[in-house]
Amino acid sequence: MTVTAQSVLEDVFGYPTFRGEQQQIVDHVIAGGDAVVLMPTGGGKSLCYQIPALVREGTGIVISPLIALMADQVAALENLGVKAAFLNSTLTPEQENEVCRRLLDGDLDVLYMAPERLVLPRTLQLLGQAHVSVFAIDEAHCVSQWGHDFRTDYLGLSILADRFPGIPRIALTATATRATHEELTARLRLENARHFVASFDRPNIEYRIVPKASARAQLFDFITGEHSDDAGIVYCLSRKSVEQTAEALAARGIPALPYHAGLPAEVRAENQARFLREDGLVMVATIAFGMGIDKPDVRFVAHLDLPRSIEGYYQETGRAGRDGLASTAWMAYGLGDVVSQRRFIMSGEGDEAFKRRSLTHLDAMLALCETVDCRRMQLLRYFGQESGPCGNCDTCNQPPTTWDATVPVQKLLSTVIRLDRERGQRFGSGQVIDVLRGIESDRSRTSRHEELSVWGIGADIDERQWRAIIRQILARGYLESVGDYGVLVLGPQAGPVLRGEETVQLRHDPTPAKAGRGSRSGGGRKASVAADLDPASAALFEALRAWRAGQAKEQGVPAYVVFPDATLRGIAEARPTSRGELGTISGIGTKKQDRYGDEVLAVVREHAGA
Template sequence: MPIPATAPARNTKSDTDPDALSVLNHVFGLPGFRGAQEEIVRHVTGGGNCLVLMPTGGGKSLCYQLPSLLRKGCGIVVSPLIALMRDQVAGLLEAGVKAAVLNSTLSYEEASAVEARLLAGDLDLLYVAPERLLTPRCLNLLGRADVALFAIDEAHCVSQWGHDFRPEYIGLSVIAERFPDVPRIALTAPADDLTRKEIVDRLGLNNAPSFVASFDRPNIRYEIVDKQNAQSQLKAFIAERHAGDAGIVYCLSRAKVEDTAAALNKSGVEALPYHAGLDAGTRARNQDRFINEDGIVIVATVAFGMGIDKPDVRFVAHLDLPKSIEAYYQETGRAGRDGKPSSAWMAYGLSDIVQQRRMIDESTGAEAFKRVSIGKLDALVSLAETANCRRSRLLGYFGETPAAAKCGNCDNCLSPPLVRDGKVAAQKLLSCAYRTGQRFGAMHLIDILVGRLTERVTQFRHDKLSVFGIGADLNEKQWRGVIRQLVAMGHLAPDSEAFGALKLTETARGVLKGETEVMLREQVAGARIRSVRTKSRRGDIAPQIAGSGGAANPGLVGALRAWRSGVARTRGVPAYVVLHDATIDGIATSRPTTLAGLRNIPGIGDKKLEHYGDELIALVKAAG
C-alpha cells in the first residue's frame, strides 16, 4: 500500500495506538477514532478474535480495514453482497489501499489475476463472497496466502433467528477450523441475544470479547403514522419533508413496489423499483442510479439495502410492517449514515399485523421458530403502539438504557399522543366480537358498533344484537385504533383458520370483567411534525465539522458537488466515494486556500490530497 514516507510502516506489535492513529489520518483523513474503534483495532491487530455490534454508519468497516493495514498479510473480508464489495473497494482504492474483490462478476482471467496478487503479497484487503470462500479452490488458495485476518461482515446472516438468514453463512465455521491462528472479527448491526449467541457459536468466538457500541442514532427522527391511504400519505411526507432528497421506500410485495414507484413518478418524484422479479440488468441499473445520482428514491422489497454504503439517504419509509425490530432497525439505519438529520417514517395499520401473523402461521418453520417469530412481531407492534418515546423503546429492546426518558426527536416526543382509559370501548368491542361468533373482521365489527345498516349486517341479523349502535360515540377511524391496539395488547388475535376474522384471547376475559386496565393512545388531531432539517429539542443533531468557523458557503457547496459528480462519472465510482457530503461541508465552511489547510478537513487523506488538492483549492478561491 502506498503510504507516504511520513506514515509508519505496517507492524504486528500489540501496542499499536501511534501507528493506528497515524494510518487512520494519512490514509482515511480522519483525525481520531470514534467510540470503541480504537480498542477494537488494538485487540484485532494484536491477534485477538471478537464480535462487534455497531449501528449502521457507526464505523464498523474501519475496525477491520485498519488492522488489515497494520498486520502482516492481507485482510480477507467475507461480504454477502456484490454492491457492498464494489463500493468499499472503490473507496479503498481512492484512499490508496490495495484492495480487490473475488466474486462471480469476475472472468476466469480476472479472478486468476486477483489470486496471483494475493499469493504475491500485493493486496491489503480482499473481499470475498461466502459462496466463493467455501469452495475447495478458495480455501486452498487462502491456505497458501499470508492472511492478516478474517472479517465476517453482516454476521447476523449466520443466525436462523436473525431477520436475514443466509444458509451459506453457516459454512463459515470452517474458518475457525482451518485457520485457528488467524484472528476473526464478526461484525453486525444490533441483534438480540438469540442472534448474538448463534453468531458466537457458529463462528467459534465463544471465548472472544464482544464490543457493543451504543445503538442510538440521534440524527434519525422516528415517526409511525396510522395507515389510511399509504401512497397518499407517503407522497405528502416526501413533498413536505424531503423534496429532492434520496430515500428508500420498503414494500412487502413486488406488485406494491411497482405501483408505488409509478405513483411517485406521477407526482413528480423520481422513483425506481427494485425487487427480485426484475431482470438482473434492470436491478443493477436502478441500484447504480440510486447510488450514483442525487435525489433518487428507490422503492424496494427487503431484498434491497443490506450493504448499501450511500451516506446521504435522507429518509427510509415503510409502507408495510417489517417482521421484527431487528429488521426495522437495520432498514431504517440506512438513512443518515453521514450523521445529518434524517427520517424513519412508517405507515402502519391493523392489516399489517393480520398479514404478518398469517405469514407466520402458514410458514413451514418449526413451532419453536414460529413462537420466536411471533414474539419478535409482538415487540415491533408494541413499538408502533407505544405512547412513550419510540427511541427509548427501541434501545430498550436491545438492552440499552437511554440517557433520557424522552429523546426529543421522535413523533411521540415532538407531538405527544393523548392516553385515555379505554376499558369501556374495549369491552364494547370484545362483546361485539364475541356475540357475532368471533367469525368476522374489523370492518364488520365497526359497522355494528356505529350502527351502520350494511347488507352483511342485515343478512346476519346483527342489527338485532344488543351491541348494535353502542359505539356511536366513536368514529370509524377511532374504532380502527381501538381494534389495532387490542390486537397489539394481545386481547384480540387474528384467526389463522378464518381469514380476516378476529377472536378473543384468554386475556380478554379480564377486560370484559373489568379486572384489566386498558389505556389507549389517541394522536392529537392536526398534529404535525416539523421537518428534520430544523433543530430538535436536542439541538442541531448534524455532526459538527472539525475546525469549522461558521456557516458553509452555499455557492461553494454547489460548485463542489458539481465537481464531485464530474469526477465520479469519469472514474466510474459513486459520488460519495470521491468525497462525502460531510467533507464537502467541511471545505465549504473552512474554505481552505492552501493544501495544508485542506489536509485538515476530515475525509481528506494523503491520496485524496494528491489527486484532488489543487482542483479543490481552485474551487475555493473561485468562490471567493
Template sequence: MTLADTAPLDVLKRVFGYDAFRGDQAEIVGHVCSGGDALVLMPTGGGKSLCYQIPALVRPGVGVVVSPLIALMQDQVDALTALGVRAGFLNSTQDPEQRRAVEAAYRSGELDLLYLAPERLRVESTLRLLERGTIALFAIDEAHCVAQWGHDFRPDYLALSQLHERWPDVPRIALTATATRATHTEIAQRLNLSDARHFVASFDRPNIQYRIAPKNEPRRQLLDLLRTEHPGDAGIVYCLSRKSVEQTAEFLVGQGIPALPYHAGLDAAVRRRNQARFLREDGVVMVATIAFGMGIDKPDVRFVAHLDLPKSVEGYYQETGRAGRDGLPSTAWLAYGLADVVQQRKMINESEGDRAHRQRLGQHLDAMLALCETVECRRVQLLNYFGQQGSPCGNCDTCLTPPESWDGTVAAQKVLSTVFRLDRERGQKFGAGQIIDILLGRRTAKVEQFGHDSLSVFGVGTDLGEGEWRGVVRQLMAQGLLGVEGTYQTFVLTEASRPVLRGERQVMMRRDPEKVARGRSRSSSKAPSSKAGPVDMPAGAAPVFERLRAWRGATAKESGMPAYVIFHDATLREIATRMPTTLAELGTISGIGENKLAKYGEGVLSTLAGEEPGAP
C-alpha cells in the same frame, strides 16, 4: 499500500483523513492488530469497517473480508482504491481472466484487502488459494447472517467456524449492526467466538428522527413527507409486496420524483442497473422490498420510509439504519395501520415451521407492535429492546408531540362483545369493517343481510368515530386481545380477552395526536453529528456547497464511481464552511487523506475559486 507496522492512528489520518478514532474503534483496532479475536456490535454509521480495514493495513499480509454482498463488492473495492488501498474481490460476477488476475495479486502480496462471498469458502480451491498467501486477518461482515432465526439468515455463514480450525493463528473479527442479546450469543457460538473480546457499542443513532404515523392514504402521506421535508433527497421506501413496490415507484415518478423499483422478481440486470443509479446519482428514491439494502454504504440517504409494518424490531432497526450514515439529520418514517397487524398475524399463522418457530415470529411482531403503540420515547423503546438504557431523546414523534393514553376498557369490551355475539349467537366471524359498522349502528346492505342490526351491541359505539374504532381494534390486536384466523382474516377472541370481558383487566390505549408531529427541518434539528465538521452551514456557504456537489458529480461520472466515494456531504459542508485556499489547509478537513488530497485537491480549490466544475 505498504503500511505494515505503521501506528493505527497514523493510518487513520494518512489514508482515511480522520484525526481521531471514535468510541470503541481505537480499542478494537488495537486488539485485532495485536492478534486478538473480536466480536463487534456497532450501529450502522458507527465506523465498523475501519475496525478491520486499519488492522489489515497494519498487520503483515492480506485482510480477507467475508461479505454476503456480492452486488456491492465492486463499489466497496472502488471506495478503497480511491483511498490508495490495494483491494480486490472474488465472486461469481467475474470472468475467469478477472479472477486469475485477482488470485495472482493475492499470491504475490499485492493486495491489502480481499473480499469473498461466504459460499466461496466452501470451495476447496478457494481455501487452497488462501493457503498460498499471508493472511492478516479474517473479517466476517454482517455477522447476524449466521443467526438461524435472524432476518437475514445465510446458511453459508454456518460453515465459517472452519476458519479458526484451518488458520488458528489468524485473528478473526465478526461485525454486525443488529443483534439482541440472544442473537449476540448465537453469533458467538456459531462462529466459535465465545472466547473472543466482545465490543458492544451504543445502538443509539441520535441523528435519526423516528416517526410512526397512522395510515391514511400512505402513498399520499409519503409524497407529503418527500415534498415538504426531503425535496431532492436520496431515500429508501420499503414495501411488503413486489406489487406494492412497483405501484409506489410508478406513483412517485408520476409525481415528478425520480424513483426506481427493486425486488427479487425483477431481472438481475434491472436490479443491478437500478442499484447502480441509486448509488451513483444524487436524489434518487429506491422503492424496495427488504431484498434491498444490506451493506449499502451510501452515506447521504436522508430518509427511510416504511409503507408496511416490518416483521421485527431487528429488521426495522437494520433498515432505518441505512439513513444518515454520514451523521447528518435524517428521518425514519413508518405508516402503520390495522390492516398491517391483521396481515402480519395471518402470515405468522400460515407460516411454515413448527409451533416454536411461529411463537418466535409472534414474539418479534409483538415487540414491533409495542414500539408502534408506545406512548413513551421511541428511541428509549428501541434501545431497551437491544438491552441498553436510554433517556427521552426529544427528537422522535412521541417526544415532540406526546400522545395521550386513555382508559379504553369499555371500548375494548364493546368490540370483544361484538366478536363474541357474532360467534356464539350466529356462528359467524367477520373483519373490522363489519364490526365497526355494527358498533356505529350503520344499516348497511351487509349488516341487514346478516341481521346484525338485531344484535344487542348494534349502535352502542356512537361515542367514537370510525377512525377511532379502527385504532381501538388495532390496539386490541397489538395487545393480543383479538386474534385473526382463516383466509378471510376474521376476528376471534383469545384467552386474554376473557378477563377484559369480565371486567377483571383494565385496557389502556394510545390516542394519536390529531395532527401527527412533523419532523424538524434539517436546518433546525439539534441532533448531533457523529462526524467532525458542521451540520449547519452559514447561509453564504450553501451556494459553495452546491458548486462542490456539482464538481463532485462531474468527477464521479467521469470516474464511473458513486459520488460519495470521492467525498461525503459532511466533508463538502466543512470545505464550504472553512473555505481553504491551499492544499495544506484542505488536508486538515475531516475525511481527506493523502491519496484523496493528491487526486482531488486541485479540483476542489479550483471549484472554490469559482471555476467551472469538472473532473480534475
C-alpha cells in the same frame, strides 16, 4: 517509517481520532486477538477490520454477503490508495487468475469475497498458500436463525477456526439481540473472542410513526415537505406495491426506481448502480434491497408496511444518515398491517416454534408502534440497552395523549362474543365495526344483526377511531386476528377487561394531515444536509456537489467514493485556502489531498469570488 493504526487513520482515511471503541478493537485485532463487534450502522465498523488489514503483514480477507456491492467497496478503498480487489462470479477467468496472482504475490491489502466462495475447497487451498493478515466476517448476524437475514452460506464459516487457527477473526454486525449475539458467537466458533458492544443509538435519526390513512399520499407529502432532492429508501412488503409506489412517485416529479427480486437481474443491477451513483434518487424496494449498502448520504428511510421485527426495522432505518448528519426514519402504520402480518406468519412455512418466534418479534414491533414513551428508549431496550428520552422522535417532540378506553373496548369484545355465540359468525374488523355503529348492509340484514343486543352500542365513535382501537388492542393481545380472512376472536388478555378487573388506556391517534405539496407530514422539519448552513456556505456546498458529480461520473464510481456529504459540508463551512487547511477537514487523507486538492481549492476560490 513504522505504520501504526493512528497513522493509517490519519493518512489513509483522513480522520484525526478514533470514535468510541474503535481504537480498542483495532489494537486488539492488530495484536492477533479475535473479536465480536456489535456496532450500529454508520458507527465505523469497516475501519475496525480495514486498519488491521493495513497494519498487519499480509492481506485482509473480508467476507461480505452481497457480491453486487463489492466493486463499489473496492473502488472506495482504491480511491484512498489501498490495494484492494474482490473475488466473485462476476469476474472472467482471466480476471480471477490475476486477483489470485496478486494475492499470492502479496500485492493486495484487502480482498473481498462472499461466504459461498470462501468455503470452496479451491479457495481454502488458495488462502492456505497466501499470507492472510485477518479474516473479517461482515453482517455476521446472517449466521443466526434468531435474526432477520439468515443465510445458510454463513454456517460454513466456522471452518476458519480449524483451518486458520493463528489468524485473527473479527465478526461484525449492526443489529443483534442477546439471542442473536450468542448464536453467532457459537456458530462462528468465537467463544474465546473479546466482545465489543457499542451503543446502538443513532442520535442523528429522527424516528416517526404516523397513522396510515392514504399511505402514498402521506409518503409524497413527507418527501416533498422534508426531503425534496434527497436520496432515500422506501420499503414495501410486496413487489406489486413496490412498482406502483415507484410509478406514483415518478408521476408526481420525484425520481424513483423500483427494486425487488422479481425484476430481471440486469434491471436490479442498473437501478442499484443509479441509486449509488446519482444524487437525489429514491429507491422503492422490498427488504431484498439494502444489506451492505454503503451510501452515506441516504437522508430518509420510509416504511409503507409494518416490518416483521425490530431487528429488521432497525437494520433498515440504519441505512439513513450513515454520515452522522440529520436524517429521518418515517413509517405509516395501520390496522391492515397488523392483520396481514399475523396472517402471513400463521399461514407461512415453518414449524410451530418458528411461528411463535415470529409472533414474538412482531409483538415487539407492534409495541414500538403503539408506545406512548420515547421510541428510541424502546428500541434500545429491545437490544438490552437503556437510555433516557431522546428529544428526537415523534413521541418526544409531540407527546401523545391517552384516554380511558375501557368501556369502548368492553363493547367491542362483547360484540365479537355475541356474533360468535348468537349467530355462529366471525368477521373481520369492517363488519364488527358496522354492528357496533348500527350500520345497515346486506350482510347485517341477512344475518339479522340489528336484533343483537350490541347493535349500535358504539355509534358515538366514528369508524376511524374504532379502527384505531382495534389496532391497539390487537397489539396488546385483547383481540386476535385469525385465518385467511383475518376474522376477530378474543385474545388471551381479554378476560380481565371483560370482567372489569383491568382498565385500558389507549393513545389518541392524531388527525391525519391532508396531503399537499410542501406541507410537513407529522410535524417534521427539513433535514437537508445544507438546511442549517448560512446562504454562502450552502451555495458553496451545492457547487462542491456539482463538482463531485462530474468526478464520480468520469470515474464511474458512486459520488460518496469521491467525498461524502459530511466532508463537503466541512469544506463549505471551513472554506480552506491551502492544502494544509484542506487536510484538517475530516475525511480527507493524503491520497485524496493529492488527487483532488487543487480542484477543490479552485471551487472554493471561484465561489469566494462570485
